[in-house]
Each structure stands twice: as C-alpha cells, then as structure tokens.
Amino acid sequence: MRIDLHTHSTASDGTDTPAELVRNAAAAGLDVVALTDHDTTRGHAEAIAALPEGLTLVTGAELSCALDGMSMHLLAYLFDPAEPELLRERELLRDDRVPRARAMVAKLRELGVPITWERVAEIAGDGSVGRPHLASALVELGVVPTVSDAFTQEWIADGGRAHVVKHELDPFAAVRLVKAAGGVAVLAHPGAAKRGRSVSDSTIAELAAAGLDGIEVDHMDHDAETRARLRDLASGLSLLTFGSSDYHGSRKDIALGAYTTDPEIYGEITRRATGAFPVPGAGGLPA
Template sequence: MLIDLHTHSTASDGTDSPAALMRAAAGAGLDVVALTDHDTVAGHAEALAALPRGLTLVTGTEFSCRMDGIGLHLLGYLYDPDEPELARERQLVRDDRVPRAQAMVARLRELGVDITWERVRELAQGVVGRPHIAAAMVEAGVIGSVSDAFAPEWIGDDGRAHVGKHELDVFTAIRLIKAAGGVSVFAHPAAAHRGAVVPLPAIAELAAAGLDGIEVDHMDHDPATRAALRALAGDLRLLPTGSSDYHGERKTIRLGEHTTAPEVYEELVDRASGGAPVTG
C-alpha cells in the first residue's frame, strides 16, 4: 500500500492542476494521496471530482506558522474546512500573499533583477508564491534553478529581498486544527537549507500541545536526520509520516518517492473526526 501524504497543486505553488495531480497519483501507483496546498482548500473540490477509481484522497492543508520567531509548516489533515475560526485564519494568510509577492518583486528590481509582477502572475496561473518569483528569476537568467532563489542573497528567509507574511502561531494552529476535528503533523521539521529550524527538543512542547505527528521521511532529511526524527517520534509518541512534498515540474521529487507506513496512516485517520478519506 503506497501512501503519500504531502502534495501541492496549482491551487498553491504546484504545477499540476488538482485533477491532473489525481491522475498522476494513480499513474504512479499510489493507493492514497493527500492534497495539502499552502493555506487553502481551494483544490479539494476539483480533486474529488476527478478522483480515479481505486485512489483514496485525504484532504488537507499546509499551514504557514511561526514558533519563537522561526517559520515552520504544519500539515492539517481531515479537518472541517468550514470551522469559522480556522477558516478566518486561513484567509488572512491567503490575503497576504499578493501584497507580499509584489513587495518582493519590487525589492528584487531595486537589486537589479529584471523581472515584472505581470510575469510572475502569469507564471503562477493562480495563487502567487515565492516559487513563482523564483521561476521568473530563472527565466530572466539571474539564477540557475528555483532553489537558488531561496538563498540569503535573494528571497530566502531573512534574504535581501525577503518580505515577511502573516503566519499562525503554531500552538494556535494545533489547537484550531484539533478543534476542527483534524490531525496535525509538523512538515519537514529539519529542512535546515530552507532557513532556521525549530530545535528538535522544542518539538516536545508541540507534542504536549496536541501535535499528532512529524514528517520523518522527506527529501530534505538525510538518513541520519531521519533516524533522529524517528527516534524522537517514538519518544514523544508522535506519528512518523513520510511523503514526497510533490510540486510537479517545480521540483525533481516524484510522487510516492517517500511514503507513510499503512499502520501510521490508519492511526492518523482514526484520530480525525472532521472529515474522512474518499475513495474513487
């Protein structure tokens, strides 16, 4: 049973439409896939309508959060998307995306980078995020790859052209996801190349606050890091998940390249009361 619990579509910063992503997941041999676009549920209806026979969809969201001044991502699964307080916070983050991206483009232009807001918006074909700015920079020949943009010289955290965004306090996010009947998992907690990370001992505070799991098997974690995270998950009684964090053509990772164990998935589903997986 192949289970991939972290993917993105054009509803945020992926390159596959939600429908195309479902077809790709089935083609990759997945049994279960979670659609976890950034700070939105906008792709869920299309994904459900296009769900191939035999493929199970887990609805979710990757929430932008902050802890002690450090940005992090929290995966919320199978929560009630209509829960008012969580929906309001999700919208605040979404509403901040356009002015934030426009401000970063302006800063880059001040640094001599010849990109335009109009081109960034065209590349996004929907919700704009940093990867679309990075794609415009690649197109302009400023950098060699999208990942190069996330260095301190450019739009990485604390970078020269970086602009902060509205983010949920992580303890508030855990509480709201749980109140909406969902399950929360700390995404790629040790992805240090993205910027500062939450110290591993601090994850105990999140577990005490109701965190359900941590993403262990991820492309940004080397074998030693995965071993340390798996041990930590055992010590804290957290669910150790695995996933591709698929973004389509924007990243080289393939669907199902990292997966979640069936028994972990079953426990995750058992803990959720705000929604249930749907099988085509």
C-alpha cells in the first residue's frame, strides 16, 4: 500500500486542480492520498467528485503557524471542516494572505524587481495566494532560476529582504483546535532549515505534551542525518512518523509518492480521527 499524506492543488499553491491531483495520484500508483492545501479545504469537494476507484482520499489542510517569529506548518487530517473555532481561524489565515502578498510585491518593487500584483494574482488564480506564487513570478522574470531559490534571505524566506509576516496561529493553539475538531495533528517538515530556522527538539517535545500526534520525517527538505535524528526523537516522544512528497505539481521538482507513510501509521490516523473519515474512490467524474 502506497500512501502520500501531503499534497497541494490549485486551491492553494499547487498547479494541479484537485481533480487532476487525484487522477495523477492514481496514475502514480498511490492507494491513499491526502489533500492538504494551505489554510483551506476548498479543494475537497472537487477531489472527492473526481476520486478514481481504488484511491482513497484523506481530507486535510496545512495550517500556517508561528512561534517566536519562526514560521511553522501543521498538517491537520480528518477534522470536522465545519467546527466553528477552527473554521474561523482558517478564514483569518486565508484572508490575510492577499494583503501580505501585496505588501511583499511592494517590497520587491522597492528592491528593483519589476513584479506586479496583477501577475501574482493571475498565477494564483482561485487559489489561496502565497509565497510560491510570488516565487513563480520571480522565476518568470529571471530573478531566480527556480522557485526554491526565491526562498532565501535575499528574497522571500522568513526574515528575507522582501518578507512580510502574516496572520499565523500559535502552534500550541493550532494543535488544540485540530484535536477539538476531531482531527490528527502532525508537524510538517520540522527540520527544513533551508526554509528558515528548524523547529527545536524542545519545542517538538512541548508540542507532543500538548497533544501533537506526529512529525513529518521523510521529506525532500530533510537530509539523511536530519531524518535519523527526527526518527529517534519521535520514538522517544511516542510520536507517529510520516513520509510525504509535499507535492505542488510543476511548481516543485518532486513527484507524487516520492516519500510515503507506513500503512500502520495510516491505520493509526484513522483510528484517532473522529471529525471525518477517509473517502474511498467510486470511479470519479470523467476527465
């Protein structure tokens, strides 16, 4: 069984529509895929309608968090999307993305980059606008060679010259909200130092004590040493360990199923979740 529990669609900053994503997941030989767009569940209905037979969808979201000025991401799985507190926070997170992106465009223009808000909005389309959309615009302009190269102190990484903070959840509050909505809370790519500062072991331990269910270990931004360290840490804290592609379509050079989660871990997620259930494919709508 092949399971990928971290993907993005055009509902946030991926390049596949939700329907395309589930069809591509099936074509990639996945048995289970999670749709975890940034701060939104808007892509779930389309993904479910197109879900091919033989593929199961885990509904989720990747929540924007911050602690002591450091951005963090929390993967939330199988929560009740209508739970009022978590819904309100998701809406605040999503709504703050536009003024933040506009402010980053202004900063880039002050640095001499001929970027426009109109082009960034066009790239984002109907999705929740985010830094990857600005990064794509920088690639188009020849400012950086790849999307990843935009996430540096020179440009739009945390604390970078054109970075602007946005509304983000305290991660401890986020864990509480996800659990209260019947979901499972997993810290995304905690050792991805190139995205900014990595999450400390002590913070992960505190989050575990607060109810965190697991951490993402096998990820493209973790080297072998980081994966080994995180696996040992998770074992000592009785946290579940996850492997995921963090797929963004053509926006990132990573394939669906490049990293996967053990079926036993997936089974534990479904046992812990009470807010929603995995959706088995029933054939889906035609492409």
